[in-house]
Amino acid sequence: MGSGRVRVPEALAGRGGERPLPTFDVPYFKYIDEEDEEDEWSSRSQSSTEDDSGDSLLSDRYVVVSGTPEKILEHLLSDLHLEAAQDKETETLLDDFLLTYTVFMTTDDLCQALLRQYPFTEYDSDVSCRKRKVLHLVSQWTSLYKDWLHEDEHLKQFLKTIYRNVLDDVYEYPVLEKDLKEFQKILGMHRRQNHCCVSFFFLFPTPSQNKTFFHQFSVKENWLQHRGTMNETEEIFCRVYITEHSYVSVKAQVSSSAQEILKIVAEKIQYPEEELALVAVSFSGEKHELKPNDLAISKSLESSSRMFVYRKDLTDSLTPFSENEELQQRSVRILGINTWDLALELTNFDWSLFNAIHEQELIYFTFSRQGSAENTENLSLLLQRCNEVQLWVATEILLCSQLCKRVQLLKKFIKIAAHCKAQRNLNSFFAIVMGLNTASVSRLSQTWEKIPGKFKKLFTELESLTDPSLNHKAYRDAFKKMKSPKIPFMPLLLKDVTFIHEGNKTFLDNLVNFEKLHMIADTVRSLRHCEAQLSDPSPFCCLLKPYVHHLHVIDNQQALFELSHRIEPRV
Amino acid sequence: MPEQSNDYRVVVFGAGGVGKSSLVLRFVKGTFRESYIPTIEDTYRQVISCDKSICTLQITDTTGSHQFPAMQRLSISKGHAFILVYSITSRQSLEELKPIYEQICQIKGDIESIPIMLVGNKNDENQNREVESSEGEAMAKKWKCAFMETSAKTNHNVKELFQELLNLEKRRTVSLQIDGKKSKQQKRKEKLKGKCVVM
Numbered sequence: 001m002g003s004g005r006v007r008v009p010e011a012l013a014g015r016g017g018e019r020p021l022p023t024f025d026v027p028y029f030k031y032i033d034e035e036d037e038e039d040e041w042s043s044r045s046q047s048s049t050e051d052d053s054g055d056s057l058l059s060d061r062y063v064v065v066s067g068t069p070e071k072i073l074e075h076l077l078s079d080l081h082l083e084a085a086q087d088k089e090t091e092t093l094l095d096d097f098l099l100t101y102t103v104f105m106t107t108d109d110l111c112q113a114l115l116r117q118y119p120f121t122e123y124d125s126d127v128s129c130r131k132r133k134v135l136h137l138v139s140q141w142t143s144l145y146k147d148w149l150h151e152d153e154h155l156k157q158f159l160k161t162i163y164r165n166v167l168d169d170v171y172e173y174p175v176l177e178k179d180l181k182e183f184q185k186i187l188g189m190h191r192r193q194n195h196c197c198v199s200f201f202f203l204f205p206t207p208s209q210n211k212t213f214f215h216q217f218s219v220k221e222n223w224l225q226h227r228g229t230m231n232e233t234e235e236i237f238c239r240v241y242i243t244e245h246s247y248v249s250v251k252a253q254v255s256s257s258a259q260e261i262l263k264i265v266a267e268k269i270q271y272p273e274e275e276l277a278l279v280a281v282s283f284s285g286e287k288h289e290l291k292p293n294d295l296a297i298s299k300s301l302e303s304s305s306r307m308f309v310y311r312k313d314l315t316d317s318l319t320p321f322s323e324n325e326e327l328q329q330r331s332v333r334i335l336g337i338n339t340w341d342l343a344l345e346l347t348n349f350d351w352s353l354f355n356a357i358h359e360q361e362l363i364y365f366t367f368s369r370q371g372s373a374e375n376t377e378n379l380s381l382l383l384q385r386c387n388e389v390q391l392w393v394a395t396e397i398l399l400c401s402q403l404c405k406r407v408q409l410l411k412k413f414i415k416i417a418a419h420c421k422a423q424r425n426l427n428s429f430f431a432i433v434m435g436l437n438t439a440s441v442s443r444l445s446q447t448w449e450k451i452p453g454k455f456k457k458l459f460t461e462l463e464s465l466t467d468p469s470l471n472h473k474a475y476r477d478a479f480k481k482m483k484s485p486k487i488p489f490m491p492l493l494l495k496d497v498t499f500i501h502e503g504n505k506t507f508l509d510n511l512v513n514f515e516k517l518h519m520i521a522d523t524v525r526s527l528r529h530c531e532a533q534l535s536d537p538s539p540f541c542c543l544l545k546p547y548v549h550h551l552h553v554i555d556n557q558q559a560l561f562e563l564s565h566r567i568e569p570r571v
Numbered sequence: 572m573p574e575q576s577n578d579y580r581v582v583v584f585g586a587g588g589v590g591k592s593s594l595v596l597r598f599v600k601g602t603f604r605e606s607y608i609p610t611i612e613d614t615y616r617q618v619i620s621c622d623k624s625i626c627t628l629q630i631t632d633t634t635g636s637h638q639f640p641a642m643q644r645l646s647i648s649k650g651h652a653f654i655l656v657y658s659i660t661s662r663q664s665l666e667e668l669k670p671i672y673e674q675i676c677q678i679k680g681d682i683e684s685i686p687i688m689l690v691g692n693k694n695d696e697n698q699n700r701e702v703e704s705s706e707g708e709a710m711a712k713k714w715k716c717a718f719m720e721t722s723a724k725t726n727h728n729v730k731e732l733f734q735e736l737l738n739l740e741k742r743r744t745v746s747l748q749i750d751g752k753k754s755k756q757q758k759r760k761e762k763l764k765g766k767c768v769v770m
Contacts, residue, residue: 390641434641439678499609502592
């Protein structure tokens with residue numbers, strides 16, 4: 001003991017023999033039925049908005065409140081069942097632990113701890129049992145993290161060591177065979193993803209084989225779109241500025257050439273590709289034209305300069321677009337598109353972004369403060385998309401100078417928002433409604449006046465869902481009622497995780513505050529209830545895709561306000 | 572939802588890490604709880620007594636939503652009063668309030684009729700001070716809003732902050748008188764009184 005504590009609740013002690021004290025060496029526990037804690041627990045049950053049947057309140061069990069990492073792990077292992085079905089508590093504990101361990105221990109720590117738990121020489125009757133439990137945990141771990149951890153050297157080393165151990169042990173404990181198979185499957189799965197066939201003997205390393213093994217393991221350099229897609233290259237949203245304040249957001253691979261990007265942009269702004277050129281403009285004003293085969297996106301570009309598209313004129317000199325001319329001219333294409341199809345394409349795109357998000361990203365996002373984008377790439381894409389859809393709605397409306405068309409456009413967007421809600425894509429739904437609610441759009445009283453009452457009513461209804469009152473109660477209730485598959489409004493989910501993080505300490509008296517981590521894991525797990533849906537390629541997508549995927553937006557509020565005042569001057 | 576008509580929404584803004592949630596938690600809960608659960612709707616509510624009736628103070632904490640300008644705008648358009656928090660240990664955090672203040676001006680228009688409080692939090696960390704009180708005051712003067720320094724950690728000026736903010740409300744319909752459980756009974760009594768008709 002010493003590093004872990006058991007709290008003996010007074011109420012429990014009073015009950016004497018009926019409920020024996022736990023005999024296992026455990027971390028800090030809280031007894032769920034504890035009476036003096038009633039208030040706290042009942043408030044908790046009220047608050048559990050997600051179906052957290054995981055900690056059923058009537059259960060006769062203890063939940064881990066805090067402990068040292070090692071003790072929690074030890075307890076977890078002692079509670080694991082090897083039979084197929086785990087009881088809910090253990091399953092939740094295992095999941096909590098695996099989802100959040102990065103907060104209180106490194107992957108290396110966990111590997112070392114697991115190796116310590118994997119018994120070597122003891123002649124204990126349940127040695128094989130312990131071994132199997134460790135293996136079970138490892139297989140859960142690797143399947144939960146998918147290729148998230150592929151690059152981790154410690155883990156590679158660990159998997160290798162443990163695999164060797166199992167192979168050694170399997171003669172002595174035949175019962176391990178099943179687990180060995182399972183384990184091979186895990187390793188096999190990794191290899192299949194890497195499109196290479198390495199036979200298993202690489203795990204008995206001669207130095208050179210060892211090297212190949214590492215090499216094969218690291219073929220897949222990134223983990224983006226790991227859920228089933230074969231895409232080997234990381235994708236980002238790349239901003240190509242047309243004017244000072246407006247850009248086309250192009251989803252492209254990092255390895256895209258300037259030509260590929262230019263093609264997309266040219267199509268987007270309906271301008272002949274030959275007459276355009278990509279130019280990197282640094283903040284000091286230096287310009288550098290990108291040649292067709294240059295890599296368009298480099299990390300250095302992102303931080304120090306912006307990419308512009310310039311016109312080539314007859315003498316091949318480059319001139320930028322001016323703020324008014326090109327933007328004003330763009331045809332209001334959206335008016336000719338069926339709103340349901342458009343919403344469907346928005347939803348498909350969101351699904352592709354949402355599916356790529358790893359649960360871990362939310363935890364990294366929260367714990368590693370703003371600024372460091374490490375390990376949150378997919379999440380950031382979805383968040384960026386959310387902001388861009390919102391800007392897009394405002395941009396489209398404010399660039400439409402004809403009142404009657406603007407009224408139609410507004411109606412269209414209200415419909416699209418309603419369709420997104422019907423398609424259970426709350427992320428785009430929120431973005432569109434918030435776009436319509438932007439001050440520069442909502443001040444257009446002439447336009448709003450001409451909206452038929454039916455649409456106004458619909459919009460009020462939709463808007464009420466975004467009401468932040470009672471911590472977004474309206475949205476939470478509606479979302480809870482929705483059937484899966486559904487896409488949540490991600491910013492709010494992140495806000496919840498941030499709040500749990502900031503409202504609670506991670507360590508209490510040098511022990512891990514596991515209750516907090518459970519809450520975080522619970523919130524993160526809500527992603528699972530949304531169920532991944534493979535985006536289904538609709539027949540219209542070839543036409544709509546470029547339109548919906550690459551949005552042309554004005555990202556400057558001041559510029560949007562100026563447009564707003566131009567089309568409907570202040571009275 | 573008729574009860575919501577009575578709600579008075581206070582929105583808390585500030586850069587990451589300045590102690591927005593700590594202030595809110597300190598005010599709502601009185602102390603830091605060991606386990607704090609945010610999704611519960613009541614978390615950000617405080618029943619307060621107004622001139623004549625009870626009303627609910629709703630606090631919208633924008634923690635974790637710095638990356639979402641749209642969400643900020645949503646909060647602004649729905650908010651009645653604003654608390655702009657910076658940390659006295661970070662000049663940067665004061666700088667970051669400027670765009671938010673400008674947003675509020677843009678969306679709300681007539682800024683002088685809206686209660687806004689500029690708050691320098693982490694008042695207990697005087698040894699790391701980067702922003703002098705006088706600078707905060709000067710900024711508040713420029714922004715035509717009130718100013719206060721607080722510490723959520725030592726509970727310095729936290730209740731006063733909300734009190735002052737509500738005093739700024741020109742309509743004078745709300746003032747702060749917190750009392751937790753009693754208020755529910757009071758509410759009931761008031762309701763009863765309200766229904767009494769003398770013939």
